[in-house]
Amino acid sequence: MxxxxxxxxxxxxxxxxxxxxxxxxxxxxxxxxxxxxxxxxxxxxxxxxxxxxxxxxxxxxxxxxxxxxxxxxxxxxxxxxxxxxxxxxxxxxxxxxxxxxxxxxxxxxxxxxxxxxxxxxxxxxxxxxxxxxxxxxxxxxxxxxxxxxxxxxxxxxxxxxxxxxxxxxxxxxxxxxxxxxxxxxxxxxxxxxxxxxxxxxxxxxxxxxxxxxxxxxxxxxxxxxxxxxxxxxxxxxxAHHESYDELLKQMSKKLFSGFKGTILELKDICYEHLNKISIKLYKGEIAEINCRTGTDYLEIKHLLTGKVSPIAGQFFYNGQARNISVLERGISKWQIGCVDFSNQDHLLFENLSIIENVCYPLCLRNAHFFMNKNYMKVAEDYIKMVMPDLNLSKRVKNLTQEQVMQLVLCKWILCKPKLLFLFISSAFLKDEPDIIMNRIIVELSKYGIPVLIISEHDRFESEIIESVYIINKGMLINADEDK
CATH class of the missing domain: 3.40.50.300 (P-loop containing nucleotide triphosphate hydrolases)
Structure with missing residues (x-):
């Protein structure tokens, strides 16, 4: 004692x-x-x-x-x-x-x-x-x-x-x-x-x-x-029911319409250590791939970012059979969001303001974006809504780790990508996912943006996760079997 x-x-x-x-x-x-x-x-x-x-x-x-x-x-x-x-x-x-x-x-x-x-x-x-x-x-x-x-x-x-x-x-x-x-x-x-x-x-x-x-x-x-x-x-x-439970209820209130099928599908994918991995990600779904080894994590990461091609299996994007390199092109054109929390010091640009950082993907896709004050006002209002205590004049290098992560997700809310990948290494998972991050992820899903969290070793451990795929030593195992 x-x-x-x-x-x-x-x-x-x-x-x-x-x-x-x-x-x-x-x-x-x-x-x-x-x-x-x-x-x-x-x-x-x-x-x-x-x-x-x-x-x-x-x-x-x-x-x-x-x-x-x-x-x-x-x-x-x-x-x-x-x-x-x-x-x-x-x-x-x-x-x-x-x-x-x-x-x-x-x-x-x-x-x-x-x-x-x-x-x-x-x-x-x-x-x-x-x-x-x-x-x-x-x-x-x-x-x-x-x-x-x-x-x-x-x-x-x-x-x-x-x-x-x-x-x-x-x-x-x-x-x-x-x-x-x-x-x-x-x-x-x-x-x-x-x-x-x-x-x-x-x-x-x-x-x-x-x-x-x-x-x-x-x-x-x-x-x-x-x-x-x-x-x-x-x-x-x-009260608890006024915050976290309310957040979970919001997940059933999808604001999107139209195509509601699979956005991303891996079917019997093989690559070096990975053996017949099959995963489906639906529109507006929040899913997690939990990789139990560092090798599994790196191989899945390289596949989903289009840096390597599988040696066997099929890949589908927006319901169509495609070459997996379409993911790399989508990421480079900011049509697919990709956030790697293992490199937290480079998630935002220190030479840009908070508002400019949040608007960065939009300014690349829309010419003269920063000349339109209405766009900037929308970004400012949204940040104030989800992060009311944040001083928007604060320099990026003085932001906390949590504020950086929240702002990174904010910019993808405004950019509305077709798909968002969140790569979360074991070092990040020493900290708890906070309520603001969960709220932003749920909001992305409400607008039909599927969010795929790829975690290393430990689970992300959040109630907002709808589907969990566990990969251990190259094999896909059932989440229930893992307990």
């Missing part, structure tokens, strides 16, 4: 004249937890509390499993927080006037000065951090600044490290690097707590999920106890 560091029960926190709570928050050694709220003011109140900048008004406060008596709370809680908790946020806390090494060991009494460089080098080697010791503070990237602040917390023996609202400012590779650092810290007894918005935190990386909505705790769960859709409803303050 993990040893408890802090616990708040029915805690009320005051900031100026504003009182928030009750809060139930728990932190244990060797644990990665998350406090999830989409309200920036709630994040600020919690950050200020752990930074000793506001007051614990009432409630029960436990330290190492022992309750702090009410009459001692005012002084004791602040002392314990300052000695045990490190708070890291978007606001830099490093001193540009000091060297990198001095920033790690400030105040100076933490360790003898002549041992600073040697100890800093050992810490960086242990935590796999690659930053030259002579780097100036102002030259550090955000990731490097976070790493140095974490090393400072380790030097101060702060066993609980609070990291607030930084994931949205990091690239996917940087976030993965930070996750590895968190895991190493928990292995030696530190506790990590991330205060983040729902779309900026991977739930499957958390031991404990704590949800706050309208200034109070509304849930505390282990990873296995709660689904992403449930947390989305809690964070948004909506």
């Amino acid at each position: 993990k040893k408890e560091i802090f616990r708040l029960q029915n805690g009320m926190i005051r900031q100026g004249k504003i009182l928030r709570g009750p809060f139930f928050l728990q932190f244990c050694k060797g644990e990665i937890s998350g406090i999830i709220t989409d309200d920036s003011f709630e994040k600020e109140i919690l950050v200020n509390f752990f930074s000793c900048r506001n007051t614990f008004e009432s409630g029960d406060f436990y330290y190492n499993g022992k309750r702090i008596p009410f009459e001692l709370q005012s002084n004791t809680i602040m002392k314990l927080l300052s000695q045990t908790v490190a708070v890291i946020s978007r606001k830099p806390r490093l001193f540009e006037s000091l060297s990198l090494v001095d920033n790690i060991f400030i105040p100076g009494y933490l360790i003898k000065r002549e041992k600073h460089k040697k100890t800093a080098t050992r810490l960086m080697e242990f935590f796999d951090i690659e930053i030259p010791l002579n780097t100036k503070i102002r030259e550090l990237t955000l990731l490097q600044r976070l790493q140095i602040e974490i090393l400072h917390a380790v030097a101060c023996h702060h066993k609980l490290i609070i990291i607030s609202d930084v994931n949205g400012m990091l690239r996917s590779k940087e976030r993965n690097k930070l996750r590895q650092l968190y895991e190493r810290l928990t292995q030696i007894g530190y506790s990590i707590c991330q205060i983040e918005s729902l779309n900026n935190i991977p739930l499957n990386m958390l031991d404990l999920i704590q949800v706050i909505e309208k200034g109070k705790s509304v849930g505390c769960y282990s990873q296995a106890e709660v689904e992403y859709s449930d947390i989305a409803c809690m964070v948004n303050g909506t």
Whole structure:
């Protein structure tokens, strides 16, 4: 059983004249937890509390499993927080006037000065951090600044490290690097707590999920106890039937008419390791091909993008027998959508604005597209509808991983391709598919656009999937047999 560091029960926190709570928050050694709220003011109140900048008004406060008596709370809680908790946020806390090494060991009494460089080098080697010791503070990237602040917390023996609202400012590779650092810290007894918005935190990386909505705790769960859709409803303050279930109901409300047969069919397709693969994709259908091995995934990917031709079998497109190279031509002409989430850093163009990125396929198909302000307004209105919290003037390089993925799907809603492929590698599947992505995929299907998700190793695991094909070692197996 993990040893408890802090616990708040029915805690009320005051900031100026504003009182928030009750809060139930728990932190244990060797644990990665998350406090999830989409309200920036709630994040600020919690950050200020752990930074000793506001007051614990009432409630029960436990330290190492022992309750702090009410009459001692005012002084004791602040002392314990300052000695045990490190708070890291978007606001830099490093001193540009000091060297990198001095920033790690400030105040100076933490360790003898002549041992600073040697100890800093050992810490960086242990935590796999690659930053030259002579780097100036102002030259550090955000990731490097976070790493140095974490090393400072380790030097101060702060066993609980609070990291607030930084994931949205990091690239996917940087976030993965930070996750590895968190895991190493928990292995030696530190506790990590991330205060983040729902779309900026991977739930499957958390031991404990704590949800706050309208200034109070509304849930505390282990990873296995709660689904992403449930947390989305809690964070948004909506009932489950008003959100995710409504989304599933929309799938039966198809807005297209006319031809309703198969858009894509593979019949007894063989290619190297693949043996007699047969798959049908109907108009407006959401289907998934789950490849259990990397070889299966790559071969299916190359076939569906028209880069290779099968050695046996038949291929049908729009109900007609065709050469599979028609897919490659369709992708190059933006008539078939193809999104590869394994290359997330190149899904959008950094030299274009958000609106220009979303309109990019349309501007290639329609001359003088950007001169028509009505088109641009339609794109802007749609993005505001599905992503109301997104600042459209934000630079692409500053978007979160989830925002990039959502915008990529938005552009295909506007472009209306004949077919959309989503290639999802095992690295992406470490994160949960969010409600916005599911909503956009369902909307594509409503307009008759079939969506085929090709996943590697693990399933996409979404209730919106209508048909599942599982390929293991070149053979197509029944989904029921796989369970």
